[in-house]
Amino acid sequence: MASAARFFIRGAHSKLCITGIGSGTQSTFGATFLKLSPSSSSCTKTQRRHAAHFTFQPDPEPTQYGPTQKMNMFQSVTSALDHTLANDPTAVIFGEDVAFGGVFRCTVGLRDKYGKDRVFNTPLCEQGIVGFGIGAAVAGATAIAEIQFADYIYPAFDQIVNEAAKYRYRSGNLFDCGSLTIRAPWGCVGHGSLYHSQSPEAFFAHCPGIKVVIPRSPVQAKGLLLSCIADQNPCIFFEPKILYRAAVEQVPIEPYIIPLSQAEILQEGSDVTLVAWGHRKAIHLLKEVANMAQEKLGVSCELIDLQTILPWTLKTVCKSVVKTGRLLISHEAPITGGFAAEISASVQEECFLNLEAPISRVCGYDTPFPHIFEPFYIPDKWKCFDAIKKMISY
Amino acid sequence: MAAVRSMNKMYGVCFRRMAGLKASRLLQHRAFRVGAVHRQEPFDSTLEKPQFPGASAEFVDHLEFIQPNVISGIPVYRVMDRQGNIINPSQDPQLSKEQVLNFYQKMTLLNTMDRILYESQRQGRISFYMTNYGEEGTHIGSAAALDPSDIVFGQYREAGVLMYRGFPLDMFMAQCYANADDLGKGRQMPVHYGSKDLNFVTISSPLATQIPQAAGAAYAVKRENMNRAVICYFGEGAASEGDAHAGFNFSATLECPLIFFCRNNGYAISTPTNEQYRGDGIAARGPGYGMLSIRVDGNDVFAVYNATKEARRRAVAENQPFLIEAMTYRIGHHSTSDDSSAYRSVDEVNYWDKQDHPISRLRHYMTARNWWSEDDERSWRKQSRKTVMEAFERAEKRLKPNPELMFTDVYQEMTPNLNKQRESMWRHMKQYKEHYPFDQYVK
Numbered sequence: 122m123a124s125a126a127r128f129f130i131r132g133a134h135s136k137l138c139i140t141g142i143g144s145g146t147q148s149t150f151g152a153t154f155l156k157l158s159p160s161s162s163s164c165t166k167t168q169r170r171h172a173a174h175f176t177f178q179p180d181p182e183p184t185q186y187g188p189t190q191k192m193n194m195f196q197s198v199t200s201a202l203d204h205t206l207a208n209d210p211t212a213v214i215f216g217e218d219v220a221f222g223g224v225f226r227c228t229v230g231l232r233d234k235y236g237k238d239r240v241f242n243t244p245l246c247e248q249g250i251v252g253f254g255i256g257a258a259v260a261g262a263t264a265i266a267e268i269q270f271a272d273y274i275y276p277a278f279d280q281i282v283n284e285a286a287k288y289r290y291r292s293g294n295l296f297d298c299g300s301l302t303i304r305a306p307w308g309c310v311g312h313g314s315l316y317h318s319q320s321p322e323a324f325f326a327h328c329p330g331i332k333v334v335i336p337r338s339p340v341q342a343k344g345l346l347l348s349c350i351a352d353q354n355p356c357i358f359f360e361p362k363i364l365y366r367a368a369v370e371q372v373p374i375e376p377y378i379i380p381l382s383q384a385e386i387l388q389e390g391s392d393v394t395l396v397a398w399g400h401r402k403a404i405h406l407l408k409e410v411a412n413m414a415q416e417k418l419g420v421s422c423e424l425i426d427l428q429t430i431l432p433w434t435l436k437t438v439c440k441s442v443v444k445t446g447r448l449l450i451s452h453e454a455p456i457t458g459g460f461a462a463e464i465s466a467s468v469q470e471e472c473f474l475n476l477e478a479p480i481s482r483v484c485g486y487d488t489p490f491p492h493i494f495e496p497f498y499i500p501d502k503w504k505c506f507d508a509i510k511k512m513i514s515y
Numbered sequence: 516m517a518a519v520r521s522m523n524k525m526y527g528v529c530f531r532r533m534a535g536l537k538a539s540r541l542l543q544h545r546a547f548r549v550g551a552v553h554r555q556e557p558f559d560s561t562l563e564k565p566q567f568p569g570a571s572a573e574f575v576d577h578l579e580f581i582q583p584n585v586i587s588g589i590p591v592y593r594v595m596d597r598q599g600n601i602i603n604p605s606q607d608p609q610l611s612k613e614q615v616l617n618f619y620q621k622m623t624l625l626n627t628m629d630r631i632l633y634e635s636q637r638q639g640r641i642s643f644y645m646t647n648y649g650e651e652g653t654h655i656g657s658a659a660a661l662d663p664s665d666i667v668f669g670q671y672r673e674a675g676v677l678m679y680r681g682f683p684l685d686m687f688m689a690q691c692y693a694n695a696d697d698l699g700k701g702r703q704m705p706v707h708y709g710s711k712d713l714n715f716v717t718i719s720s721p722l723a724t725q726i727p728q729a730a731g732a733a734y735a736v737k738r739e740n741m742n743r744a745v746i747c748y749f750g751e752g753a754a755s756e757g758d759a760h761a762g763f764n765f766s767a768t769l770e771c772p773l774i775f776f777c778r779n780n781g782y783a784i785s786t787p788t789n790e791q792y793r794g795d796g797i798a799a800r801g802p803g804y805g806m807l808s809i810r811v812d813g814n815d816v817f818a819v820y821n822a823t824k825e826a827r828r829r830a831v832a833e834n835q836p837f838l839i840e841a842m843t844y845r846i847g848h849h850s851t852s853d854d855s856s857a858y859r860s861v862d863e864v865n866y867w868d869k870q871d872h873p874i875s876r877l878r879h880y881m882t883a884r885n886w887w888s889e890d891d892e893r894s895w896r897k898q899s900r901k902t903v904m905e906a907f908e909r910a911e912k913r914l915k916p917n918p919e920l921m922f923t924d925v926y927q928e929m930t931p932n933l934n935k936q937r938e939s940m941w942r943h944m945k946q947y948k949e950h951y952p953f954d955q956y957v958k
Contacts, residue, residue: 211735211738213734213738238738243765243768243769244761244764244765244768246760246761246764246765248727248757248758248761249760249761249762249765251727252724252726252727252728252730252758252762253727253728253730253731253761253765253769254731255727255728255731256668256727256729256731256732256733256734256735257731257734257735259716259728259731259732260666260732260733260739260745261735261739262735262738264731264735276757279721279724280724280727280758283719283721284719284721284728288717289924289926289927290924290925291699291702291703291707291717292698292699292709292716292717293697293698293699293702293709293717294700294923294924295698295699295709295710295717296711296716296717297927299927329925329933330925330926353927354926354927382930382931432926432931432932432933433932434931435932436931
């Protein structure tokens with residue numbers, strides 16, 4: 122069943138590749154859907170609305186890392202992988218369908234450039250992919266494994282939680298799989314339904330020994346991915362797949378590192394702290410929310426991108442909450458047991474005397490991720506806006 | 516049976532061909548070998564043949580299901596009989612007296628250590644133990660056929676491999692006692708050994724997880740091009756896990772120099788093999804994955820040695836995985852938490868202990884050559900018992916590691932969050948120290 126569903130989506134996305142290559146505009150998803158179902162105009166409208174639940178706004182061009190080039194997110198991922206293969210002869214990239222370039226085009230051209238013993242397909246088996254990656258890392262190779270969708274990472278849960286995360290600890294540091302990185306497309310995509318939309322970071326946040334990282338843009342993606350690959354701990358790197366083509370900005374050509382376990386303040390504010398990560402985060406959806414709050418309510422929002430889910434840093438968030446006295450956390454994953462709960466409890470513990478209102482969590486509902494109801498499911502800007510309104514008048 | 520025989524014949528041909536190749540050519544072949552047997556036939560629509568990409572086969576015009584052959588399964592390769600006589604001289608590995616004595620001493624030393632540590636668990640001196648009774652031959656025979664640089668991934672009943680590679684008794688004991696000398700820093704349950712120096716990857720409890728990991732390590736080793744192989748041990752029960760399927764398939768499709776070594780001892784805790792599988796054991800699965808496979812008598816240390824030696828040679832030369840299924844019998848209980856008389860008869864256990872044991876069989880072989888006498892046996896028993904007891908007493912006296920080590924190695928670096936928890940623990944301990952067993956731990 123799972124593989125049939127995957128094949129369907131694969132087909133859809135290879136269409137996307139053909140129509141979307143090089144264009145990299147925000148409307149790629151909508152436009153592609155038009156081509157796929159020309160007969161149903163109402164359906165097209167709905168789909169377009171799903172995909173555009175936020176507007177990608179590029180970060181200011183980073184100048185500190187040398188010359189830049191316009192890239193979307195899948196291209197910046199390819200660029201990071203390219204540097205890694207060029208600089209580290211032990212590095213290998215593997216997973217389902219990575220050899221021809223990947224179903225999201227993240228590995229295009231790498232096999233031709235570096236050889237089929239370094240960029241190769243594996244059998245269709247997630248527990249095998251992660252187990253194989255652990256073994257390669259144990260034997261000293263830099264292993265970059267791809268899980269085709271974050272939704273299909275669960276067959277490898279045992280290898281990640283019981284093995285990868287505990288390798289160094291249980292062996293007394295005799296052995297480790299620190300040179301393993303697992304990449305996986307993540308988050309909603311407008312029409313991905315139950316198994317092409319999930320945000321499973323909270324399942325992994327409960328697991329000491331691994332790092333979980335989620336970028337918000339092409340620039341962050343390249344810098345954070347290179348950090349993950351260089352880091353001497355097993356890392357899971359979730360790539361917001363809705364940004365693969367939608368997000369285009371100037372990305373440094375040379376390799377550069379963005380440190381893990383550091384949150385980033387994207388916009389200073391004084392009344393409310395907004396925390397998110399991935400595509401839901403401040404600079405996209407929450408930035409719009411902040412603008413709305415400023416315009417309609419005169420409320421000044423401070424926006425923070427958490428970037429690293431585990432091991433996460435409390436410092437930046439707490440410093441902000443001490444200043445603003447209010448905190449809103451938003452994520453797409455279901456609310457119960459979501460990572461917002463962890464942030465919320467920790468901030469409450471650290472900033473009890475500074476809090477002016479209960480901490481607000483605007484998250485997905487406690488249901489599976491639905492197909493046709495996606496516009497009602499996602500914690501969009503209106504839900505966030507309303508939460509801010511209530512917090513301010515608390 | 517016919518199928519098996521013709522398969523053997525085919526392998527025989529391969530053997531000879533490979534033997535004819537010069538070593539240098541073999542090396543060149545390593546990196547980018549394209550095994551003709553693994554390739555499908557090229558597409559040619561003019562032929563009146565099946566053109567399906569998924570398999571290379573002829574059409575057949577009658578309906579016939581392929582019958583599994585479980586009554587007359589893959590034969591069990593054996594070099595010496597139960598009395599230690601070599602059956603076919605061409606298969607005699609011709610090991611020197613020193614080598615054979617070393618085999619015997621390592622097997623019996625393991626046996627002695629097992630008895631003492633088993634008893635110590637019964638007395639509550641260590642928390643847990645798993646013996647290796649009846650499977651000593653599989654460990655020593657296979658370990659001896661490997662290069663010391665070959666990476667070993669094990670399950671938990673392969674202590675003899677470490678013993679053969681020279682892991683000190685003190686280190687075995689340190690791990691079981693989780694004392695301050697334990698290389699694993701006292702974090703895992705007993706018998707979860709590991710040694711970086713001896714290329715023995717630390718054991719973990721989740722079954723079969725090491726199987727796809729071994730494939731990944733073998734792939735990395737292949738790319739290193741240093742003539743190393745990987746061996747991966749597992750029981751027949753673990754072979755039912757999804758990870759076994761993953762590891763077999765990955766190693767075949769990715770052409771990994773890897774030996775899968777299955778210890779089929781008849782039981783997974785209480786579950787007999789007829790509740791574990793319905794095919795012809797584990798060896799019969801190998802060809803389904805495109806893997807060269809063999810079944811050996813696990814109580815015959817020479818049969819195990821020969822099979823492993825040849826599998827190792829070819830795995831490294833040809834970059835392909837091999838499967839060895841060693842048939843044996845788990846004479847001891849599954850672990851110290853298990854009483855096996857609840858699910859199997861004492862007679863059955865006695866047969867394997869008294870009449871078909873790897874240690875006694877090798878002893879017959881040695882006695883027949885006048886390499887070993889009753890006196891040698893008595894003095895070796897005495898001496899091995901003494902060395903084990905001495906290590907045991909040293910380990911027992913040693914303190915446990917500093918509790919600080921609970922927090923290190925979670926990540927390579929100490930994270931701020933963990934550091935906070937570490938400090939919090941010590942603050943607590945300072946205030947409530949009388950409620951914690953500090954006297955047993957290194958300060």
